[in-house]
Amino acid sequence: MRKRITLSCLTACIASLSPLSSSFGASDVKFPDKVCNVTHYGSEGHRLQIDLNTTAIQQAINDCAQAGGGTVLIPRGNYLTNPLFLKSNVQLKLEKDATLVASTEIAAWRANEQSRYAEAENGWLPFISIANASNVAITGEGTIDGQGAVWWERWRENIRATGKKGGTDRPRLVYIKQSSNVLIEGITLTHSPSFHIVMRYSHDIDVNKTRILSPWHAPNTDAIDPIDSQNIRITHNFIDCNDDHIAIKAEKPDSRFPDGVVENIYIANNTLKQGRGISIGSESAGGVNNVLVENNTFEGSMYGIRIKSPRGKGGEVKNIVYRNTQMHDVEVPLVFSAYYKAAPIVQAEVDKMLEGGGFTLGEQIYPPDSDAKQPFDKYKTPHFSNITVEDLTSTGNSKAAAFIIGTPEAPLSGFHFTNVNIEAVRGLRVRNAELETKGLNIKVVEGPVIQQDAGVKISH
Known part of the structure; x- marks a missing residue:
């Protein structure tokens, strides 16, 4: 019989990072x-x-x-x-x-x-x-x-x-x-x-x-x-x-779920080929809380792990754990982005938008580092906190190791990387974010291992 997963069970598992028994299930069907x-x-x-x-x-x-x-x-x-x-x-x-x-x-x-x-x-x-x-x-x-x-x-x-x-x-x-x-x-x-x-x-x-x-x-x-x-x-x-292999979305807030309309998600032991990653967003206005992602294998994917929301659709994403992840030939293993804006399909329009700075990542366009702070809104401004990536290994052909890009009005906080090992052409880019690392090893072909834009705090 399948046992029902509970909020207290998953919260405790995330907090302790102890193994979540495979005997726990969400459904209990009988016919x-x-x-x-x-x-x-x-x-x-x-x-x-x-x-x-x-x-x-x-x-x-x-x-x-x-x-x-x-x-x-x-x-x-x-x-x-x-x-x-x-x-x-x-x-x-x-x-x-x-x-x-x-x-x-x-x-x-x-x-x-x-x-x-x-x-x-x-x-x-x-x-x-x-x-x-x-x-x-x-x-x-x-x-x-x-x-x-x-x-x-x-x-x-x-x-x-x-x-x-x-x-x-x-x-x-x-x-x-x-x-x-x-x-x-x-x-x-x-x-x-x-x-x-x-x-x-x-x-x-x-x-x-x-x-x-x-x-x-x-x-x-x-x-x-x-x-x-x-x-x-x-x-x-x-x-x-x-x-997206998996796309977790929280479209609008609901008073019945004060910590997030998406809550208690367990994603484990999946084999993921081409595709755009295990994602949260782009809609996160209603809040996402308590997600445990472990023991997954990626091969040949465009992205690996992503949290992505744009201004206007953002909200609170918290208490997310990724652990024991294997990747090979993933174009960009990690993307945590509070800017998720689609770039035009006409390259001339993209070039014009980038005249003042900024960059593109896949099909998205990012503003320059000088992007101005905007008013904070609990249900519209993306804000991510208490995000843990532990025991990740990514080998092979990656264009860039990772992007951690927050907005100036809501810097990303409580990001923890432990025993993260990535091979890539370029390194990690960080903006408006707080990152604590322990055993972060990035091997790059060109450029800095870590590119720090504005509003960055990194501790080792």
Whole structure:
């Protein structure tokens, strides 16, 4: 049985840096023995799927829920379907070599009066919805394929037409909304139109032993995004995607969560390939508190560990621990940034913005060191504190070791680096930040090991 993670447990573990037992989980799912096999409802898993299976599969889900719960079984085969809606006390189980394939009929992804409750924040229905539900699981050895290429091309066409970077006006693959006690385990998620797994206003969620895959050219294909959610466990996953491997977001404050609307997140033992790191932000206005990230391996990623928020979306991020991290060929292992502003896609516009100084990092643009202090706002100004990085080793081809960039109105405080070893072309750049180091070893090819801009305090 999975044990529920608690605030006191995770707080104590972070404070002491003692091992967090793998027996602790966020979800505690249980299902009756009833099995609703979708082939008994008329679904046929043909190799070359032409007809939709939506009605049959949704009826199996509904019948299982109405009977008090159980397992909806997807046997081996390919099943083309429009968006599906999971219910409380239902486990969707995909057997080995079973694939749910998302249709590309755009009209099917818009909600009607009956499905409005499951609509995502961007106005699209997700492929698999878990909304206003509890005790739900998606398990097995099968695959959920979002057929994202059609949607990615829509994104490119919009950029060609407007000359501006596109957003994420596309469906999500799995969307957990206002739900609790949810398990996603064992399956493969691939080719999402945008983000693969989103959890919003939810709590007690496990994502374990999943494979999340999308090609490097697939835009905004975040793997796992916990948003305004609590008690989340993300463990033993393999992620190879275009955008953030994990993006923790706190969009707006809530009086029920005075220490942060995102609280108690455990991320461990994941293998992370291409992608843009384990991130907090860019939205952090509601606050993020108590995150433990340990025993993760990165290889060939654009970024490793990031906390990123811009003025206007910032807030308090505190009590974050990263430990026992291995990286190889990560372009920039560490980024802690209170400036997260997208650079224009036209290089001439970038050059003009940099005439007064500043620099670019990836697709973001930073102001010069002389940037003026602005009024502090608790829910708009990024302010990060009590951040620990311990036992990190990064080898291979890195462009720069790290960036720790705070604003003059809210310098980053309580950053602790212990036994951090990084090989990179360039070193660590620090601005408006307080950093304590013990065993910081950075090997660089060019430039200083540490470049100190304004407002820096470093102790060894």
